[in-house]
Amino acid sequence: MNWNQLWKKDISLLIILMVVVPIAGELNFHPFNDTFRVSFGTPLFFFLLLFLRRIPAAAAGILVGICVVLFRVCLDWVMQGSFHMTESFYLRYPVFFYYFIYGSLFSLCRVNKFHQKPIVIGCLGITIEIIASMSELAIYHMVVLGTTITVSELNKLIIIAIFRSFFALGFLNMMNLYETKLKESQVRKENEKMFMHLSNLYVESVHLKKTLQNAELITQEAYQLYRNLQANDDSSSKTALKIAGEVHEIKKDNQRIFAGLSKLLLDKNVAEYVEGHELTEMIVRINEKYAAMLGKDIRFSKHIEGEHAAYHVYTVLSIFNNLVANAVEAIEDRGLIHIKLYKREQHVIFEVIDDGPGITQKYKKLVFKPGFTSKYDQTGTPSTGIGLSYIDEMVTELGGEVRLEDNENGNGCKFIVCLPECSLKREGE
Known part of the structure; x- marks a missing residue:
């Protein structure tokens, strides 16, 4: 927040102080059975002063003190049948010194x-409250009543000061707690967005790694072809060697891209391992937003059995979230998606169950084949069909299996992913 914004905020806060504190001061009681009052104006004054940054609290005390005196004199004029300006002002002006001394x-x-030290604020608030109240009461006794403060009155002042200061401090702590929770919520949303971006990069890096392996294999085969053609004194041998060289160049380019992606994944200051419960909740939150973005009314439910360790977040998101996103896309307008996470022996099992249109029996054996798709966009263009084939390939690579089963109620799909727990956990755990 820049200097001008701070000034605007402080001026707005000062106007609120000048208006609200006199009104809050009318919510009061009289501990000494006279015109000295204890009101809600004081804790409100203390509370709002904690947010002033540029305007001195002493200046705020003077302005608020003047407003309180004028407000009370005006109330006397409205409420009293026989109003005397001098008498009213004479009774009300000692409160000005309370706010002036308090602010000073x-x-x-x-x-x-001391915003990060609430106990220090509380102790200072009590001390300031006692001194300001004693000043007001002393002026009132000496000038208005012509008496002195008693020990009993002093004891009451101390008790009231403790109550009012910690009352305001309680509000401050509540606001700090609210701000902390708000920041925590924002950080969580940012982390979820980061996790999704990184898991997408992780998917691309897996595909790129496979491409590297294929390029290496093609290079070897092309070079072998060159040697065979050269042995037969075939003029095409140079073409085969050229192809091998070009594929090798493509492989090197891909290696540089893969190294950059790997570095990007490792450099991000985001935890690579997240507890299973939290991961499941994250997937639900992400896909609730995705369903809302698509204008669909989809209810999500989850069931988590047992205790789960921290799992590799990119692996789980790239597999599990892909299945849930497919279920969201499959449901036309409204429906239900149920997510299950549980363990059987040394395996972690994920289930995604939806009540969408499902997949016909003749296509069930083809869903994991590269290029197969049943999804089309508004223009009729088919999807790439690599999502489920990628999941099948990745699950197999991790030593697990993925199955498509019939839903128990006959509608929709039920995908089951079974992975060895060791493939998801940190090494050594």
Whole structure:
């Protein structure tokens, strides 16, 4: 927040102080059976002073003190049948010194420097409250009543000061807690977005790794073809050698891209392993937003059995989230998606069950084949069909299996992914 914004915020806050504190001051009681009052104006004044940054608290105390005196004199004029300006002002003006001294001591003690130390703020607030109240009461006794403060009154002041200061401090702590939770929520959303981007990069890196392996194999075969053609004194041998060289160049380019992706995945300051419960909740939240974005009314439910360790987040998201996203896309307008996570012996099992249109029996054996798709966009263009084939390939690579089964109620699909627990956990755990 820049300097101009701070000034605007402080001026707005000062206007609120000048308007609200006099009104809150009318919610009061009289501990000494006279015109000295204890009100909600004081804790509100203390609470709002904690947010001033540029305007000195002493200046705020003077302005608020003037407003309180004028407001109370105006109330006397409205409420009393026989109003005397001098008498009313004479009774009300001692409160000005309360707010003036309170604001001055607040500035002098630099209370706003201790926002991270609520106990210090509380103790300073009590001390300032006692001194300001004693000043007001002393002026009132000496000038208005012509008496002195008693020990009993002093004891009451201390008790009231403790109550009012910690009342305001409680509100401050509640606001700090709210801000902390708000920041935590924002960080969680940003992390979820980061996880999704990184898991997508992870998927691409797996595909790229496979491409590298294929390029290496093609290079070897092309070079072998060159040697065979050269042995037969075939003029095409040079073409075969050229192809081998070009494929080798493509492989090197891909290696550089793969190295960059790997570095990007490793350099991000995001935890690579997240507990199974949290991962499942994250997938639900992500796909709730995805369903809302598609304008679909989809309810999600989850069932997690047993305790789960921290699993590799990119692996789980790239497999599990892909299946849930497919279920969201498969449901036309509204439906239900149920997610299950449980363990059987040394395996972690994920289930995604939806009540969408499902897949016909003749296509069930083809769903994991590269290029197969039953999804088309609004223009009739088919999907790439690599999603489920990628999942099948990756699950197999991890030593697991993925199955498509009939849903128990006869509608929709039920995908089951079974993975060895060791393939998802950190090494050595």
